[in-house]
Amino acid sequence: ARAGDVLVFAASSLKTALDEAAQAYQAKTGQTVTLSYAATSALARQIEAGAPADLFVAASTDWMDTLAAGSLIAPDTRRDLLGNALVLVAPAPAAPLALADLPVRLGSGKLAMALVDAVPAGIYGKAALTSLGLWDTVAAQVAQTDNVRAALALVASGEAPFGVVYRTDALAEPRVATVADFPAASHAPIVYPAAAIAGRDSAEARALLDWLAGPEAGALFAAQGFTVLAE
Amino acid sequence: MTGWLGPEEWAAVALSLRVAFWATLCTLPLGILTAHALARWRFPGKHLLNGIVHLPLILPPVVTGYLLLMTFGTRAPVGAALQELGIFLAFRWTGAALAAGIMAFPLMVRAIRLSIEAVDPRLEQAAATLGAPRAWVWATITLPLILPGILAGAILAFAKAMGEFGATITFVSNIPGQTQTLPSAIYAFLQVPGGESAALRLVAVSVAVAMAALILSEVLARRIAARVGGA
Amino acid sequence: MTGWLGPEEWAAVALSLRVAFWATLCTLPLGILTAHALARWRFPGKHLLNGIVHLPLILPPVVTGYLLLMTFGTRAPVGAALQELGIFLAFRWTGAALAAGIMAFPLMVRAIRLSIEAVDPRLEQAAATLGAPRAWVWATITLPLILPGILAGAILAFAKAMGEFGATITFVSNIPGQTQTLPSAIYAFLQVPGGESAALRLVAVSVAVAMAALILSEVLARRIAARVGGA
Amino acid sequence: MTLSVRLHHAFAALTLDIAFDAPPGVTVLFGRSGSGKTSVADAVAGLLRPQSGRIAIGDRVLCDTQKGIWVPPHRRRLGYIFQQPRLFPHLSVRQNLTYGARFAPPDSPGPTLDAVVAMLGIEALLPRRPGALSGGEAARVAIGRALLSHPALILADEPLASLDAPRKAEILPYFEQLRDHSPVPVLYVSHSVTEVARLATTVVVLENGRVVRQGPADAVLADPQVTPLGAGEAGAMISATVRAHHDDGLSELSVGGLRLLVPRVSPAPGETLRLRIAAQDVMLATVRPEGVSALNIWPAVVTGIRLGEGPGALVQIEAGEARLLARITRRSVRALNLAEGTPVYAVLKAVSVARGGVPAR
């Protein structure tokens, strides 16, 4: 990146939202923003290995905590940027459903989720199902994918009758219908933390981060279905 | 987890072996046929066939996985037809084998094709003058002479199948005990901070298995070479 | 986005070509040497070398990428040493080429090795009796005779390099214009709902490029075969 | 059964334009290196598809480009002994030998494995693979492999070229026996006049892809015009009837009423055989020689004299009904005052007669 450009490492599930935001920011300020999307784990490791990223937007807090523990982020810049919610989807069209009925409705079908011990959406989903007392009954039928998008695709293609995905994903995929919302209390809050990288927290980077946390970007994110967490 | 590897991990090892073995074995006849066609026959659409064979190499594995889902999914025409025949692929280890086989196919075909091209057609002619019909010539002259290439192709395919991840998880997801192969398990460990050491143990197993297969294939190849080389 | 592909996408196409080209070209000499050693020499540790060559095939690409990051990252010893020498790999296209080259290496070596094993050593002996030193024999007899294998190996490597994704994105991330290859771009599109059509366009470009390369290699191979076959 | 070959095929450097008929027996294709012999054999075997032509054995058409007939090689039932052995490297010698056996019709006549192995002296090689065989060993295995497929037509492309003289002497009688006692036609490529003389029923001489001379072996070989092929090669073929076999190892033959003593031949008394008398082995005398070791002295008359470029002359004589050639010096022609009609004595050493002798020197 040329001097003055800002390079943002962001979890791939944020692509649509961040692409739009970056474009708007660029149009407004003339500031060049470059976005590199990959799995949060990969990006975090790259930052540990000295990647030239200025900002990091993760899909979960654990990797951000890891970076923070290693003093790799500028602590004062860390904030929870966005929130999301977890929903149960089925191939469209589908009627709403009470979560408690899930095991029955699932029958012998598969419940598509992201990796339940590894990928944030899967971890949240497992926690939610556990707290609802459903996990043990459905566990054997969970089909895990390497990312939440692939889980969505399994539902969209009709391969799996149900899937646990983010609300944002469900909204953007016309071939699925949201049949139930998971109560926010059933899992740890879904947050997308953001921070500037230690030593690279230039004025431009901080300005972008502030703007992303501001109302203009907030409107764009909200339109995608995200919860805007920043003040 | 009990002992060095937990039961789920052992299951993943066993599954990976099964998947790689069957993927290699079942694609071998088709691989040989395709290699033969590409090496020896002239037909319209040869370039196309060659391209299709290489496709899994060119496409990101995720794409291949999606294409598989769209072709062999339960709702997809081919997948449905196969189910009628009692062949179930979705969410089964058989589907993992299919994915691995397809991903390994180009490697196998190239190796076999090179050996076929190296066979001296004058030997096949000699066999024909002795009265052997084409299929017999093929089975008794060509096939034994290309065994080193078949072996090389098979071992490449096996190694690839042991390592295949992207297409597999996208197509059949990751169901412990059913479709969780070693690479899926390794991937899962790498997604969470601190999972490296667990991943490393699985990597070690994976490498050991593949090394054993490689050494076996080298020993076999040397025997074959000695048989053909004379003495 | 202007026209069919946006500038970022064109950049990805150009980058992928560059990465695949250099990955193939630079690994070719080492690939030939390794293939020759495996085919012809006897030395302790041959099995080990063979195993290491196949490693990228066996390991999930993420692991390879991770290992690369651990080895060639700016903070890793080797990476730091190389930087002293002015060789920058991490988060550069050169790193993408390294990753692609390593992933393609086993395919290249196998193809070339098979051709070397098919060369009649009696021709090399004949050249030696005519006074040609070993290196000259190799350059004037062995090399021309294995050209088909080298070509096959190179095209396999090129195709693999065009499609390589897991190790690349893990090692050098996915920075548009710098390390975003076609597969990374495709991946990013596939991570968000609605990205399929954009991904599809890139897949088409990828396939077209690879097809062109394949056809070119077939034509070249036929010429070489005609030269060696006589007439 | 007659093999009939008509073919036209243009290579970059040579155009084949071939027409000949090979009656039963051994037809030798004779001609210089590069004249197209192997190509003709390939076409008969179905390994070369001629641009145009027709090839048939009796009324079995193997190839007719006009009618679009093409019998693939494996249905032609032939045994092709290739110029280079082309053994299967991954099979043992025994497996090489028996490769064609399963495709031979069960009742097809032909030698047994044991007979062929004994004739070729390859017992010790049976379990080995061909990789490390010597040149001559490989050539012998290749001969055996072709014979053991019990073919309906044998193509032999210089089968004996890499063999030593004793080995040749052991194998040649097999081809003679094929010629004399088997209906299987043999197309035999050779550079050796001795082999041609011993084996050929018919000789087809190729030059630059064309047939320049063809016909019964006696006619072609007795023709002084064939001398361009090599001065040492002139000679005549004669037919002889076996009269008796003597105890001292000689056989008494009758050649048109004249007695001919030669080392023991195999045919029984009453049977006829063909002999080649090389022009070099015939001496002429104007006075009947006495007290000489030569056992055959025939009264004859000179019927023609052909003086060459060098010191030699080729004298055609008639002894009884037999026509012989004698190669002597011009100086002797003058010294003996030879002319057409001069009565002479033809002196032939019994050991010189080619048949039953050792083929190569």
Place this chain on the structure above:
Amino acid sequence: MTLSVRLHHAFAALTLDIAFDAPPGVTVLFGRSGSGKTSVADAVAGLLRPQSGRIAIGDRVLCDTQKGIWVPPHRRRLGYIFQQPRLFPHLSVRQNLTYGARFAPPDSPGPTLDAVVAMLGIEALLPRRPGALSGGEAARVAIGRALLSHPALILADEPLASLDAPRKAEILPYFEQLRDHSPVPVLYVSHSVTEVARLATTVVVLENGRVVRQGPADAVLADPQVTPLGAGEAGAMISATVRAHHDDGLSELSVGGLRLLVPRVSPAPGETLRLRIAAQDVMLATVRPEGVSALNIWPAVVTGIRLGEGPGALVQIEAGEARLLARITRRSVRALNLAEGTPVYAVLKAVSVARGGVPAR
């Protein structure tokens, strides 16, 4: 320079145990198929590493297993004409021919490309690739390739086996000239007695991997013990001095005082040459024959008679200083009452003397 070969090497089926010295000139390795000729040539070329042994040219040691000396093939400066041509398939014939030229020391003596191409008659093949060459064409290119590397030692493994007689006649003089006018030793493998007789300075006879006989060509070939190699092969080597060349194409030689007329030879008057007189070409008479076409009638005396198994007998005679062999029938031995000491006349046709004749029949 003398090539000295001592080697021991055990194959699975054959153990080589070889010791011979090849003085300058042509040393012919003679022996049946599978006797180890090619293996010996391979060892000299450095392609077979003997289990033990020593190989040296003059005082240049190529291999000495005791001292651990091993010169790799490419530093041995030899031209190896392999039994199978082994041409480089991806190079044109011209490139094949010139492949070794760049490694020859700049001042090394040897023929030019043009001379070799003309001798072998391969002008038309130069731009082609070896793939589609005929058997004889490939063999000729292989000969040329070896000669053009200007070697210090030539190994020729049956170089002429697949060539027609006229072609052989064109190439043989080249080897004769090498033998007579060049210091380059030639190790020559051949099955053809004619070639051996014309070329050999020294003959080494192999049997089952062992040297059973070696020595100057005249001695080995004149020895009746060599007959087991093939009945037709007996003969004697004699040395002759050229007296004069006559106008009618004959050369007058002197063999120990006796006059011998033969077709024109190349050496000038006063020079000596070696001739082979085949036992089959010698007729014996107890009465001096008159009016015969044979020009050479020598008084001689029988010095030995060897009766074979068959109808033949081998009679050793001395004419002047020359020792000859005559192959006649036992019947003639009896009829002429031959015994040791019997005075006889040896009758030799001028045209039968092998040298200057056409090598192969």
